Amino acid sequence: MSILFEHVTAVTMDAAEMVRKNAFVAVEGAKIASVGAERPAGTFERVVDGRGKVLMPGFVNAHTHVPMTLMRGYGGGCDLQTWLHQYIFPAEAKLDDRCVAAGAALGLAEMIASGTTCIADMYMRTGVIAQAVLDAGISANLSCGGVYFGAPEAFTPEQCGDCQNQIALTETWHGAGDGQILVDASIHAEYTSTAPLWRWMADYAQQHGLRMHVHVSETNAEHMQCLEKYGKTPAAVLDECGVWQNGGIAAHCVYLSGGDAELLAKRGVAAVHNPVSNLKLMSGVAPLFFLRECGMNVALGTDGVASNNSHNMFEEMKTAALTQNWNFGEDHGQLSAADVLRMATVNGAKALNRDTGVIAPGKMADLILLDFTHPNLFPCHDVLENLVYSASPSDVVMNMARGKIIYENGQFLTLDLEKIRAEVQNYALPHLFA
Numbered sequence: 001m002s003i004l005f006e007h008v009t010a011v012t013m014d015a016a017e018m019v020r021k022n023a024f025v026a027v028e029g030a031k032i033a034s035v036g037a038e039r040p041a042g043t044f045e046r047v048v049d050g051r052g053k054v055l056m057p058g059f060v061n062a063h064t065h066v067p068m069t070l071m072r073g074y075g076g077g078c079d080l081q082t083w084l085h086q087y088i089f090p091a092e093a094k095l096d097d098r099c100v101a102a103g104a105a106l107g108l109a110e111m112i113a114s115g116t117t118c119i120a121d122m123y124m125r126t127g128v129i130a131q132a133v134l135d136a137g138i139s140a141n142l143s144c145g146g147v148y149f150g151a152p153e154a155f156t157p158e159q160c161g162d163c164q165n166q167i168a169l170t171e172t173w174h175g176a177g178d179g180q181i182l183v184d185a186s187i188h189a190e191y192t193s194t195a196p197l198w199r200w201m202a203d204y205a206q207q208h209g210l211r212m213h214v215h216v217s218e219t220n221a222e223h224m225q226c227l228e229k230y231g232k233t234p235a236a237v238l239d240e241c242g243v244w245q246n247g248g249i250a251a252h253c254v255y256l257s258g259g260d261a262e263l264l265a266k267r268g269v270a271a272v273h274n275p276v277s278n279l280k281l282m283s284g285v286a287p288l289f290f291l292r293e294c295g296m297n298v299a300l301g302t303d304g305v306a307s308n309n310s311h312n313m314f315e316e317m318k319t320a321a322l323t324q325n326w327n328f329g330e331d332h333g334q335l336s337a338a339d340v341l342r343m344a345t346v347n348g349a350k351a352l353n354r355d356t357g358v359i360a361p362g363k364m365a366d367l368i369l370l371d372f373t374h375p376n377l378f379p380c381h382d383v384l385e386n387l388v389y390s391a392s393p394s395d396v397v398m399n400m401a402r403g404k405i406i407y408e409n410g411q412f413l414t415l416d417l418e419k420i421r422a423e424v425q426n427y428a429l430p431h432l433f434a
């Protein structure tokens with residue numbers, strides 16, 4: 001399908017010209033065909049009047065656990081370890097494919113309505129999530145978050161469930177939907193497995209050209225216990241097993257110590273900052289200026305809804321800016337609105353190795369349209385300031401993923417929200433919490 005956005009304010013995220021007023025953006029098939037000040041030649045199947053609207057790249061939510069949407073607000077008020085062991089793990093033990101499908105669909109609906117077009121997700125029963133993503137229409141890097149609690153000397157890949165899950169996931173889903181689904185290799189975290197799994201996963205990633213997705217130094221306790229146990233930080237101990245050789249995502253990076261950030265930068269690993277989840281679980285605030293100075297690409301994620309409690313990337317951007325300004329502003333000045341928007345779009349695309357996050361010819365047409373006539377976005381002295389500090393999901397009037405409009409004016413075009421709601425209400429919630 002060919003679509004033209006005309007007379008629109010385009011926040012391109014392109015370094016050369018970040019904001020283009022009265023722009024014309026043409027989409028052909030799944031890609032952006034042109035961006036310019038003049039109407040491109042030719043006819044279009046659909047022309048969207050962009051007056052009063054802002055077009056920007058869809059958000060890249062670079063660290064999520066989408067089926068955890070079922071646990072929104074469950075076990076609130078605890079620190080990470082208490083929350084995990086007393087609430088989340090017992091509920092997760094009851095999950096089946098049908099629950100995961102329902103939770104994934106609900107989470108994807110929330111993401112789509114709030115402007116997300118691409119995610120990096122880590123969760124179990126990952127094939128079910130892949131099907132939900134394929135149906136919803138956004139792009140996803142999926143991983144199963146490998147854990148291994150057995151004795152290290154007893155490890156064999158044949159008997160390790162997550163090695164088998166990784167193999168099945170890669171063979172069935174890597175590249176599906178013309179690249180809509182990409183599979184990452186994954187280790188849930190240093191503290192939920194041991195070196196034999198890390199070595200196997202590193203070798204597997206190397207053999208299949210996969211990137212890696214791991215939780216790293218999310219809490220001080222995790223970081224210190226690893227130092228006590230191995231005499232090395234989580235980033236370093238995983239590096240010894242070759243985990244980072246293909247680059248990828250280190251989620252959180254709140255407590256990296258000297259050398260970690262440089263090491264991860266050298267390996268092409270992005271830090272994914274999850275400020276709302278980190279604050280809610282009282283984990284801390286990642287030092288973004290420091291991570292950037294060390295050469296790390298910094299992206300943004302919501303983490304799971306169980307610890308957030310939403311997939312709202314606007315909230316994530318604003319919280320990221322406010323917490324950095326308060327904690328590090330004295331030395332570094334404000335984190336600019338442009339930098340925060342980069343974290344939520346183009347930096348996320350780089351972290352996921354996706355050709356998106358920028359409005360430029362040839363890039364994937366992952367675009368969202370916001371109505372800037374809404375009272376909370378008027379007046380507009382600075383488009384970027386309004387996007388980071390004033391906008392909310394209700395301002396998103398269109399979500400286009402891979403060139404296809406999947407949400408418009410409150411209507412989902414790929415998902416049946418009523419059906420999803422009924423499935424969550426009548427099957428998933430009683431199954432997990434009754």
Ligand SMILES: [Zn+2]
Nearest residue numbers: 215251303304
């Ligand atoms: Zn997480």
